[in-house]
Amino acid sequence: MYRVIALGLLAAVSAGAQQNKRPDPAVVERGRSQFKSSCGFCHGDDATGNRAPDLVRSATVLHDTNGDQITPVIRNGKPDLGMPGFPSLTQAQISDIVIFLHNQAEEALHSNGVPRDYPQKKLLTGNADAGKAYFNGAGGCAKCHSATGDLAGVAKRYSPLDLQQRMVYPSGRGAPRVTATVTTADGQKMEGRVVSDDEFDVSITGPDGAYHSWPKSAVKVELHDPLAAHRELFTKYTDADIHNLYAYLATLK
Amino acid sequence: MFTRCFAVLTFAACLASAADGLDPKALLKPPTDTWPTYNGDYSGRRYSTLSQIDQSNVNHLTIAWVAQVRSVAIKSTALEVNGILYFTTPDNVFAVDARTGRNVWHYQRESQGDHIGQRGVAMYKDWLYFETPDCHLVSLNAKDGKLRWDVEMADPKLGYFATVAPLVVKDHILAGVSGDVTDIPGFLDSRDPETGKLQWRWYSQPKPGEPGSETWPKNTDAILHGGGMTWVTGTYDPELNLIYWGTGNPNPVISGAGREGDNLYTCSIVALDPDTGKLKWAFQPSPHDTHDWDAAQTPVLFDDTQNGAHRKLLAQGSRNGYFFVLDRTTGENIVTKPFISTNWSTGIDKRGEPRPKKEKEGTPDGVLVSPSSNGATNWMAPSYDPDTGLFYLHERRSWSMFYMTAEGKPEGWAGRDRGLWENSVLEGLDTKTGEIKWQHEMGDGENTAGILTTAGHLLFTSDNNENLLALDPATGKTLWHVNLGGRMVAPPTTFELDGKQYLLTPVQNVIFAWKLP
Numbered sequence: 001m002y003r004v005i006a007l008g009l010l011a012a013v014s015a016g017a018q019q020n021k022r023p024d025p026a027v028v029e030r031g032r033s034q035f036k037s038s039c040g041f042c043h044g045d046d047a048t049g050n051r052a053p054d055l056v057r058s059a060t061v062l063h064d065t066n067g068d069q070i071t072p073v074i075r076n077g078k079p080d081l082g083m084p085g086f087p088s089l090t091q092a093q094i095s096d097i098v099i100f101l102h103n104q105a106e107e108a109l110h111s112n113g114v115p116r117d118y119p120q121k122k123l124l125t126g127n128a129d130a131g132k133a134y135f136n137g138a139g140g141c142a143k144c145h146s147a148t149g150d151l152a153g154v155a156k157r158y159s160p161l162d163l164q165q166r167m168v169y170p171s172g173r174g175a176p177r178v179t180a181t182v183t184t185a186d187g188q189k190m191e192g193r194v195v196s197d198d199e200f201d202v203s204i205t206g207p208d209g210a211y212h213s214w215p216k217s218a219v220k221v222e223l224h225d226p227l228a229a230h231r232e233l234f235t236k237y238t239d240a241d242i243h244n245l246y247a248y249l250a251t252l253k
Numbered sequence: 254m255f256t257r258c259f260a261v262l263t264f265a266a267c268l269a270s271a272a273d274g275l276d277p278k279a280l281l282k283p284p285t286d287t288w289p290t291y292n293g294d295y296s297g298r299r300y301s302t303l304s305q306i307d308q309s310n311v312n313h314l315t316i317a318w319v320a321q322v323r324s325v326a327i328k329s330t331a332l333e334v335n336g337i338l339y340f341t342t343p344d345n346v347f348a349v350d351a352r353t354g355r356n357v358w359h360y361q362r363e364s365q366g367d368h369i370g371q372r373g374v375a376m377y378k379d380w381l382y383f384e385t386p387d388c389h390l391v392s393l394n395a396k397d398g399k400l401r402w403d404v405e406m407a408d409p410k411l412g413y414f415a416t417v418a419p420l421v422v423k424d425h426i427l428a429g430v431s432g433d434v435t436d437i438p439g440f441l442d443s444r445d446p447e448t449g450k451l452q453w454r455w456y457s458q459p460k461p462g463e464p465g466s467e468t469w470p471k472n473t474d475a476i477l478h479g480g481g482m483t484w485v486t487g488t489y490d491p492e493l494n495l496i497y498w499g500t501g502n503p504n505p506v507i508s509g510a511g512r513e514g515d516n517l518y519t520c521s522i523v524a525l526d527p528d529t530g531k532l533k534w535a536f537q538p539s540p541h542d543t544h545d546w547d548a549a550q551t552p553v554l555f556d557d558t559q560n561g562a563h564r565k566l567l568a569q570g571s572r573n574g575y576f577f578v579l580d581r582t583t584g585e586n587i588v589t590k591p592f593i594s595t596n597w598s599t600g601i602d603k604r605g606e607p608r609p610k611k612e613k614e615g616t617p618d619g620v621l622v623s624p625s626s627n628g629a630t631n632w633m634a635p636s637y638d639p640d641t642g643l644f645y646l647h648e649r650r651s652w653s654m655f656y657m658t659a660e661g662k663p664e665g666w667a668g669r670d671r672g673l674w675e676n677s678v679l680e681g682l683d684t685k686t687g688e689i690k691w692q693h694e695m696g697d698g699e700n701t702a703g704i705l706t707t708a709g710h711l712l713f714t715s716d717n718n719e720n721l722l723a724l725d726p727a728t729g730k731t732l733w734h735v736n737l738g739g740r741m742v743a744p745p746t747t748f749e750l751d752g753k754q755y756l757l758t759p760v761q762n763v764i765f766a767w768k769l770p
Contacts, residue, residue, distance in 0.1 A: 044662075111666040111667050111668070161671070237621055239616075242619070
């Protein structure tokens, strides 16, 4: 619903009480394995529920601090709801289960982002040959780019997810910037990278490396936007085109 | 005898306090000497009948005062009642002298929970109502900011928080809630203005078996975890005695796999009886949403005549990129028209609702969708000007790749989009047809300012380059501008005080007040 939720704020959402430091992955795995054998049959191996409730969304788990709510339920069960107790589990085993459950809740809580280390195998669903044909043909990519020139080794320069995103629309570090040619009333021209450009004023970094600004009413401004062709593709691309093209670029190592 | 005396005394005391504070009846008419509720009045138009500042003198506007608060950006609409302004940031309520900008009192209540924004307070007689990041509703004495009561609306540990400005309707404090990071049901509360006690609660999902429940899968608990937050203040028609509220997106947010069906009443505009919370009708701008496009945007109320017939209408510029006009008595659709280029719908059904394309739901390898999850528009206040008959809306052209990242059972968001590109435009839309009458480019990025129109034939807003703008509402042409050195993330407002019309423009943590010399 909200547009930007910084991860720092998310930590404050307060679902779960142990969110401040990431648990040791080995402990989470131990807990997962213990949970699966003791609890998974009813609550599902990943704790998202089966014949018994989903524990990722459980108020008990979300109110728990270091096992203070979960431990008594595991030890004593909930006989009125048909859940047996597990008195034979050791404190260490219960502690691992608690950490696993908090980890599951945290993962759901932080599922509103695509991880930076998103695996390439998820993205690599297209056909590289079809992508190459699109690159050189219908996509018009070869008009500005070359697999042996500016894109040589491009797949090594970016993470798989960044490569896909930058392929569709380059942004961030190293992305081409808009430049402008500004012509003053006396006919003098200056060209440079646009710093700001609104309804009233324009400013650029000139060839001298300095900042220059003018009221728009006093000058003629010609913008050069190297990314216009990428925007034109938004309405032309199919998702298959994108996946094929990505498969092709992923070969440029 | 004693009882009678007591009753008489209580009545006298009530009269006195109503005279000092805010009589709820003030909300029934367009605001002039006051801005008494989030939208200025019940209609949600954010149109003022004040005309002292007009097209001929707007370029003479001068700073009356500047108020700065030590806080995050002001995203709230300030109320103005009896010469005092009341505005908020998360955890904070400020009372400021509307003549000078000087602090009168400051209330602070630190809390856990999401501090993403706070939209303002509601006022009833001498009392203010404020929602908190840990999802409490708090009542303060408007005179000194002293706490009167504090009630929890929902459990913040489950992921509930609150940002919305409550709405006062008769003796009801209508308070919405926020929170879509976890799979929790949205609701709207009606609370007693004197005690905070719950009068009724309307859930964004019907109970299993009730009408509308057939739009959720059977034999799962999806309907109980379906989202639908009520996080933008609604509107009210006193003649029909109906409140109108937009609801948020369903959960899990990006994955629709576990919630096949239209998922009523998420992403809906609902008409409720303010005395009982009973649903009168519902219209769903985004059936089975999987892109975070809540339909919480202000449902704006206005009337017109078509072929000689008087019509009571409601319009919403919705986050999914479509403009809707409905008959607000029945909910019947009159206009459905996209206001930006989108690629997610197969077409409009006979109810006037755009149907989603299955293939534009997020996938592990990504799909290209317009608009982005931030939406073609969002919480920013729109405006309707009865002089032009146009509906004004800040819009974003945006494209994103949507990824469904969950493995196993999707919960929470279960994915997200990565934004590619966006820019913004302000549009004047013809409410009879949805046609775009004019466009005013606002620059790259996402506009976050709200809109005010006035009988001075002026539209006030801000662009993406920190310029405060006064436009001609008939044409969109710029009449006046000034760079205020920061982003406007709240709407401008106006009121009359001591015979002078004031314009209020919050920019980040600073409020600029303007008037004519």
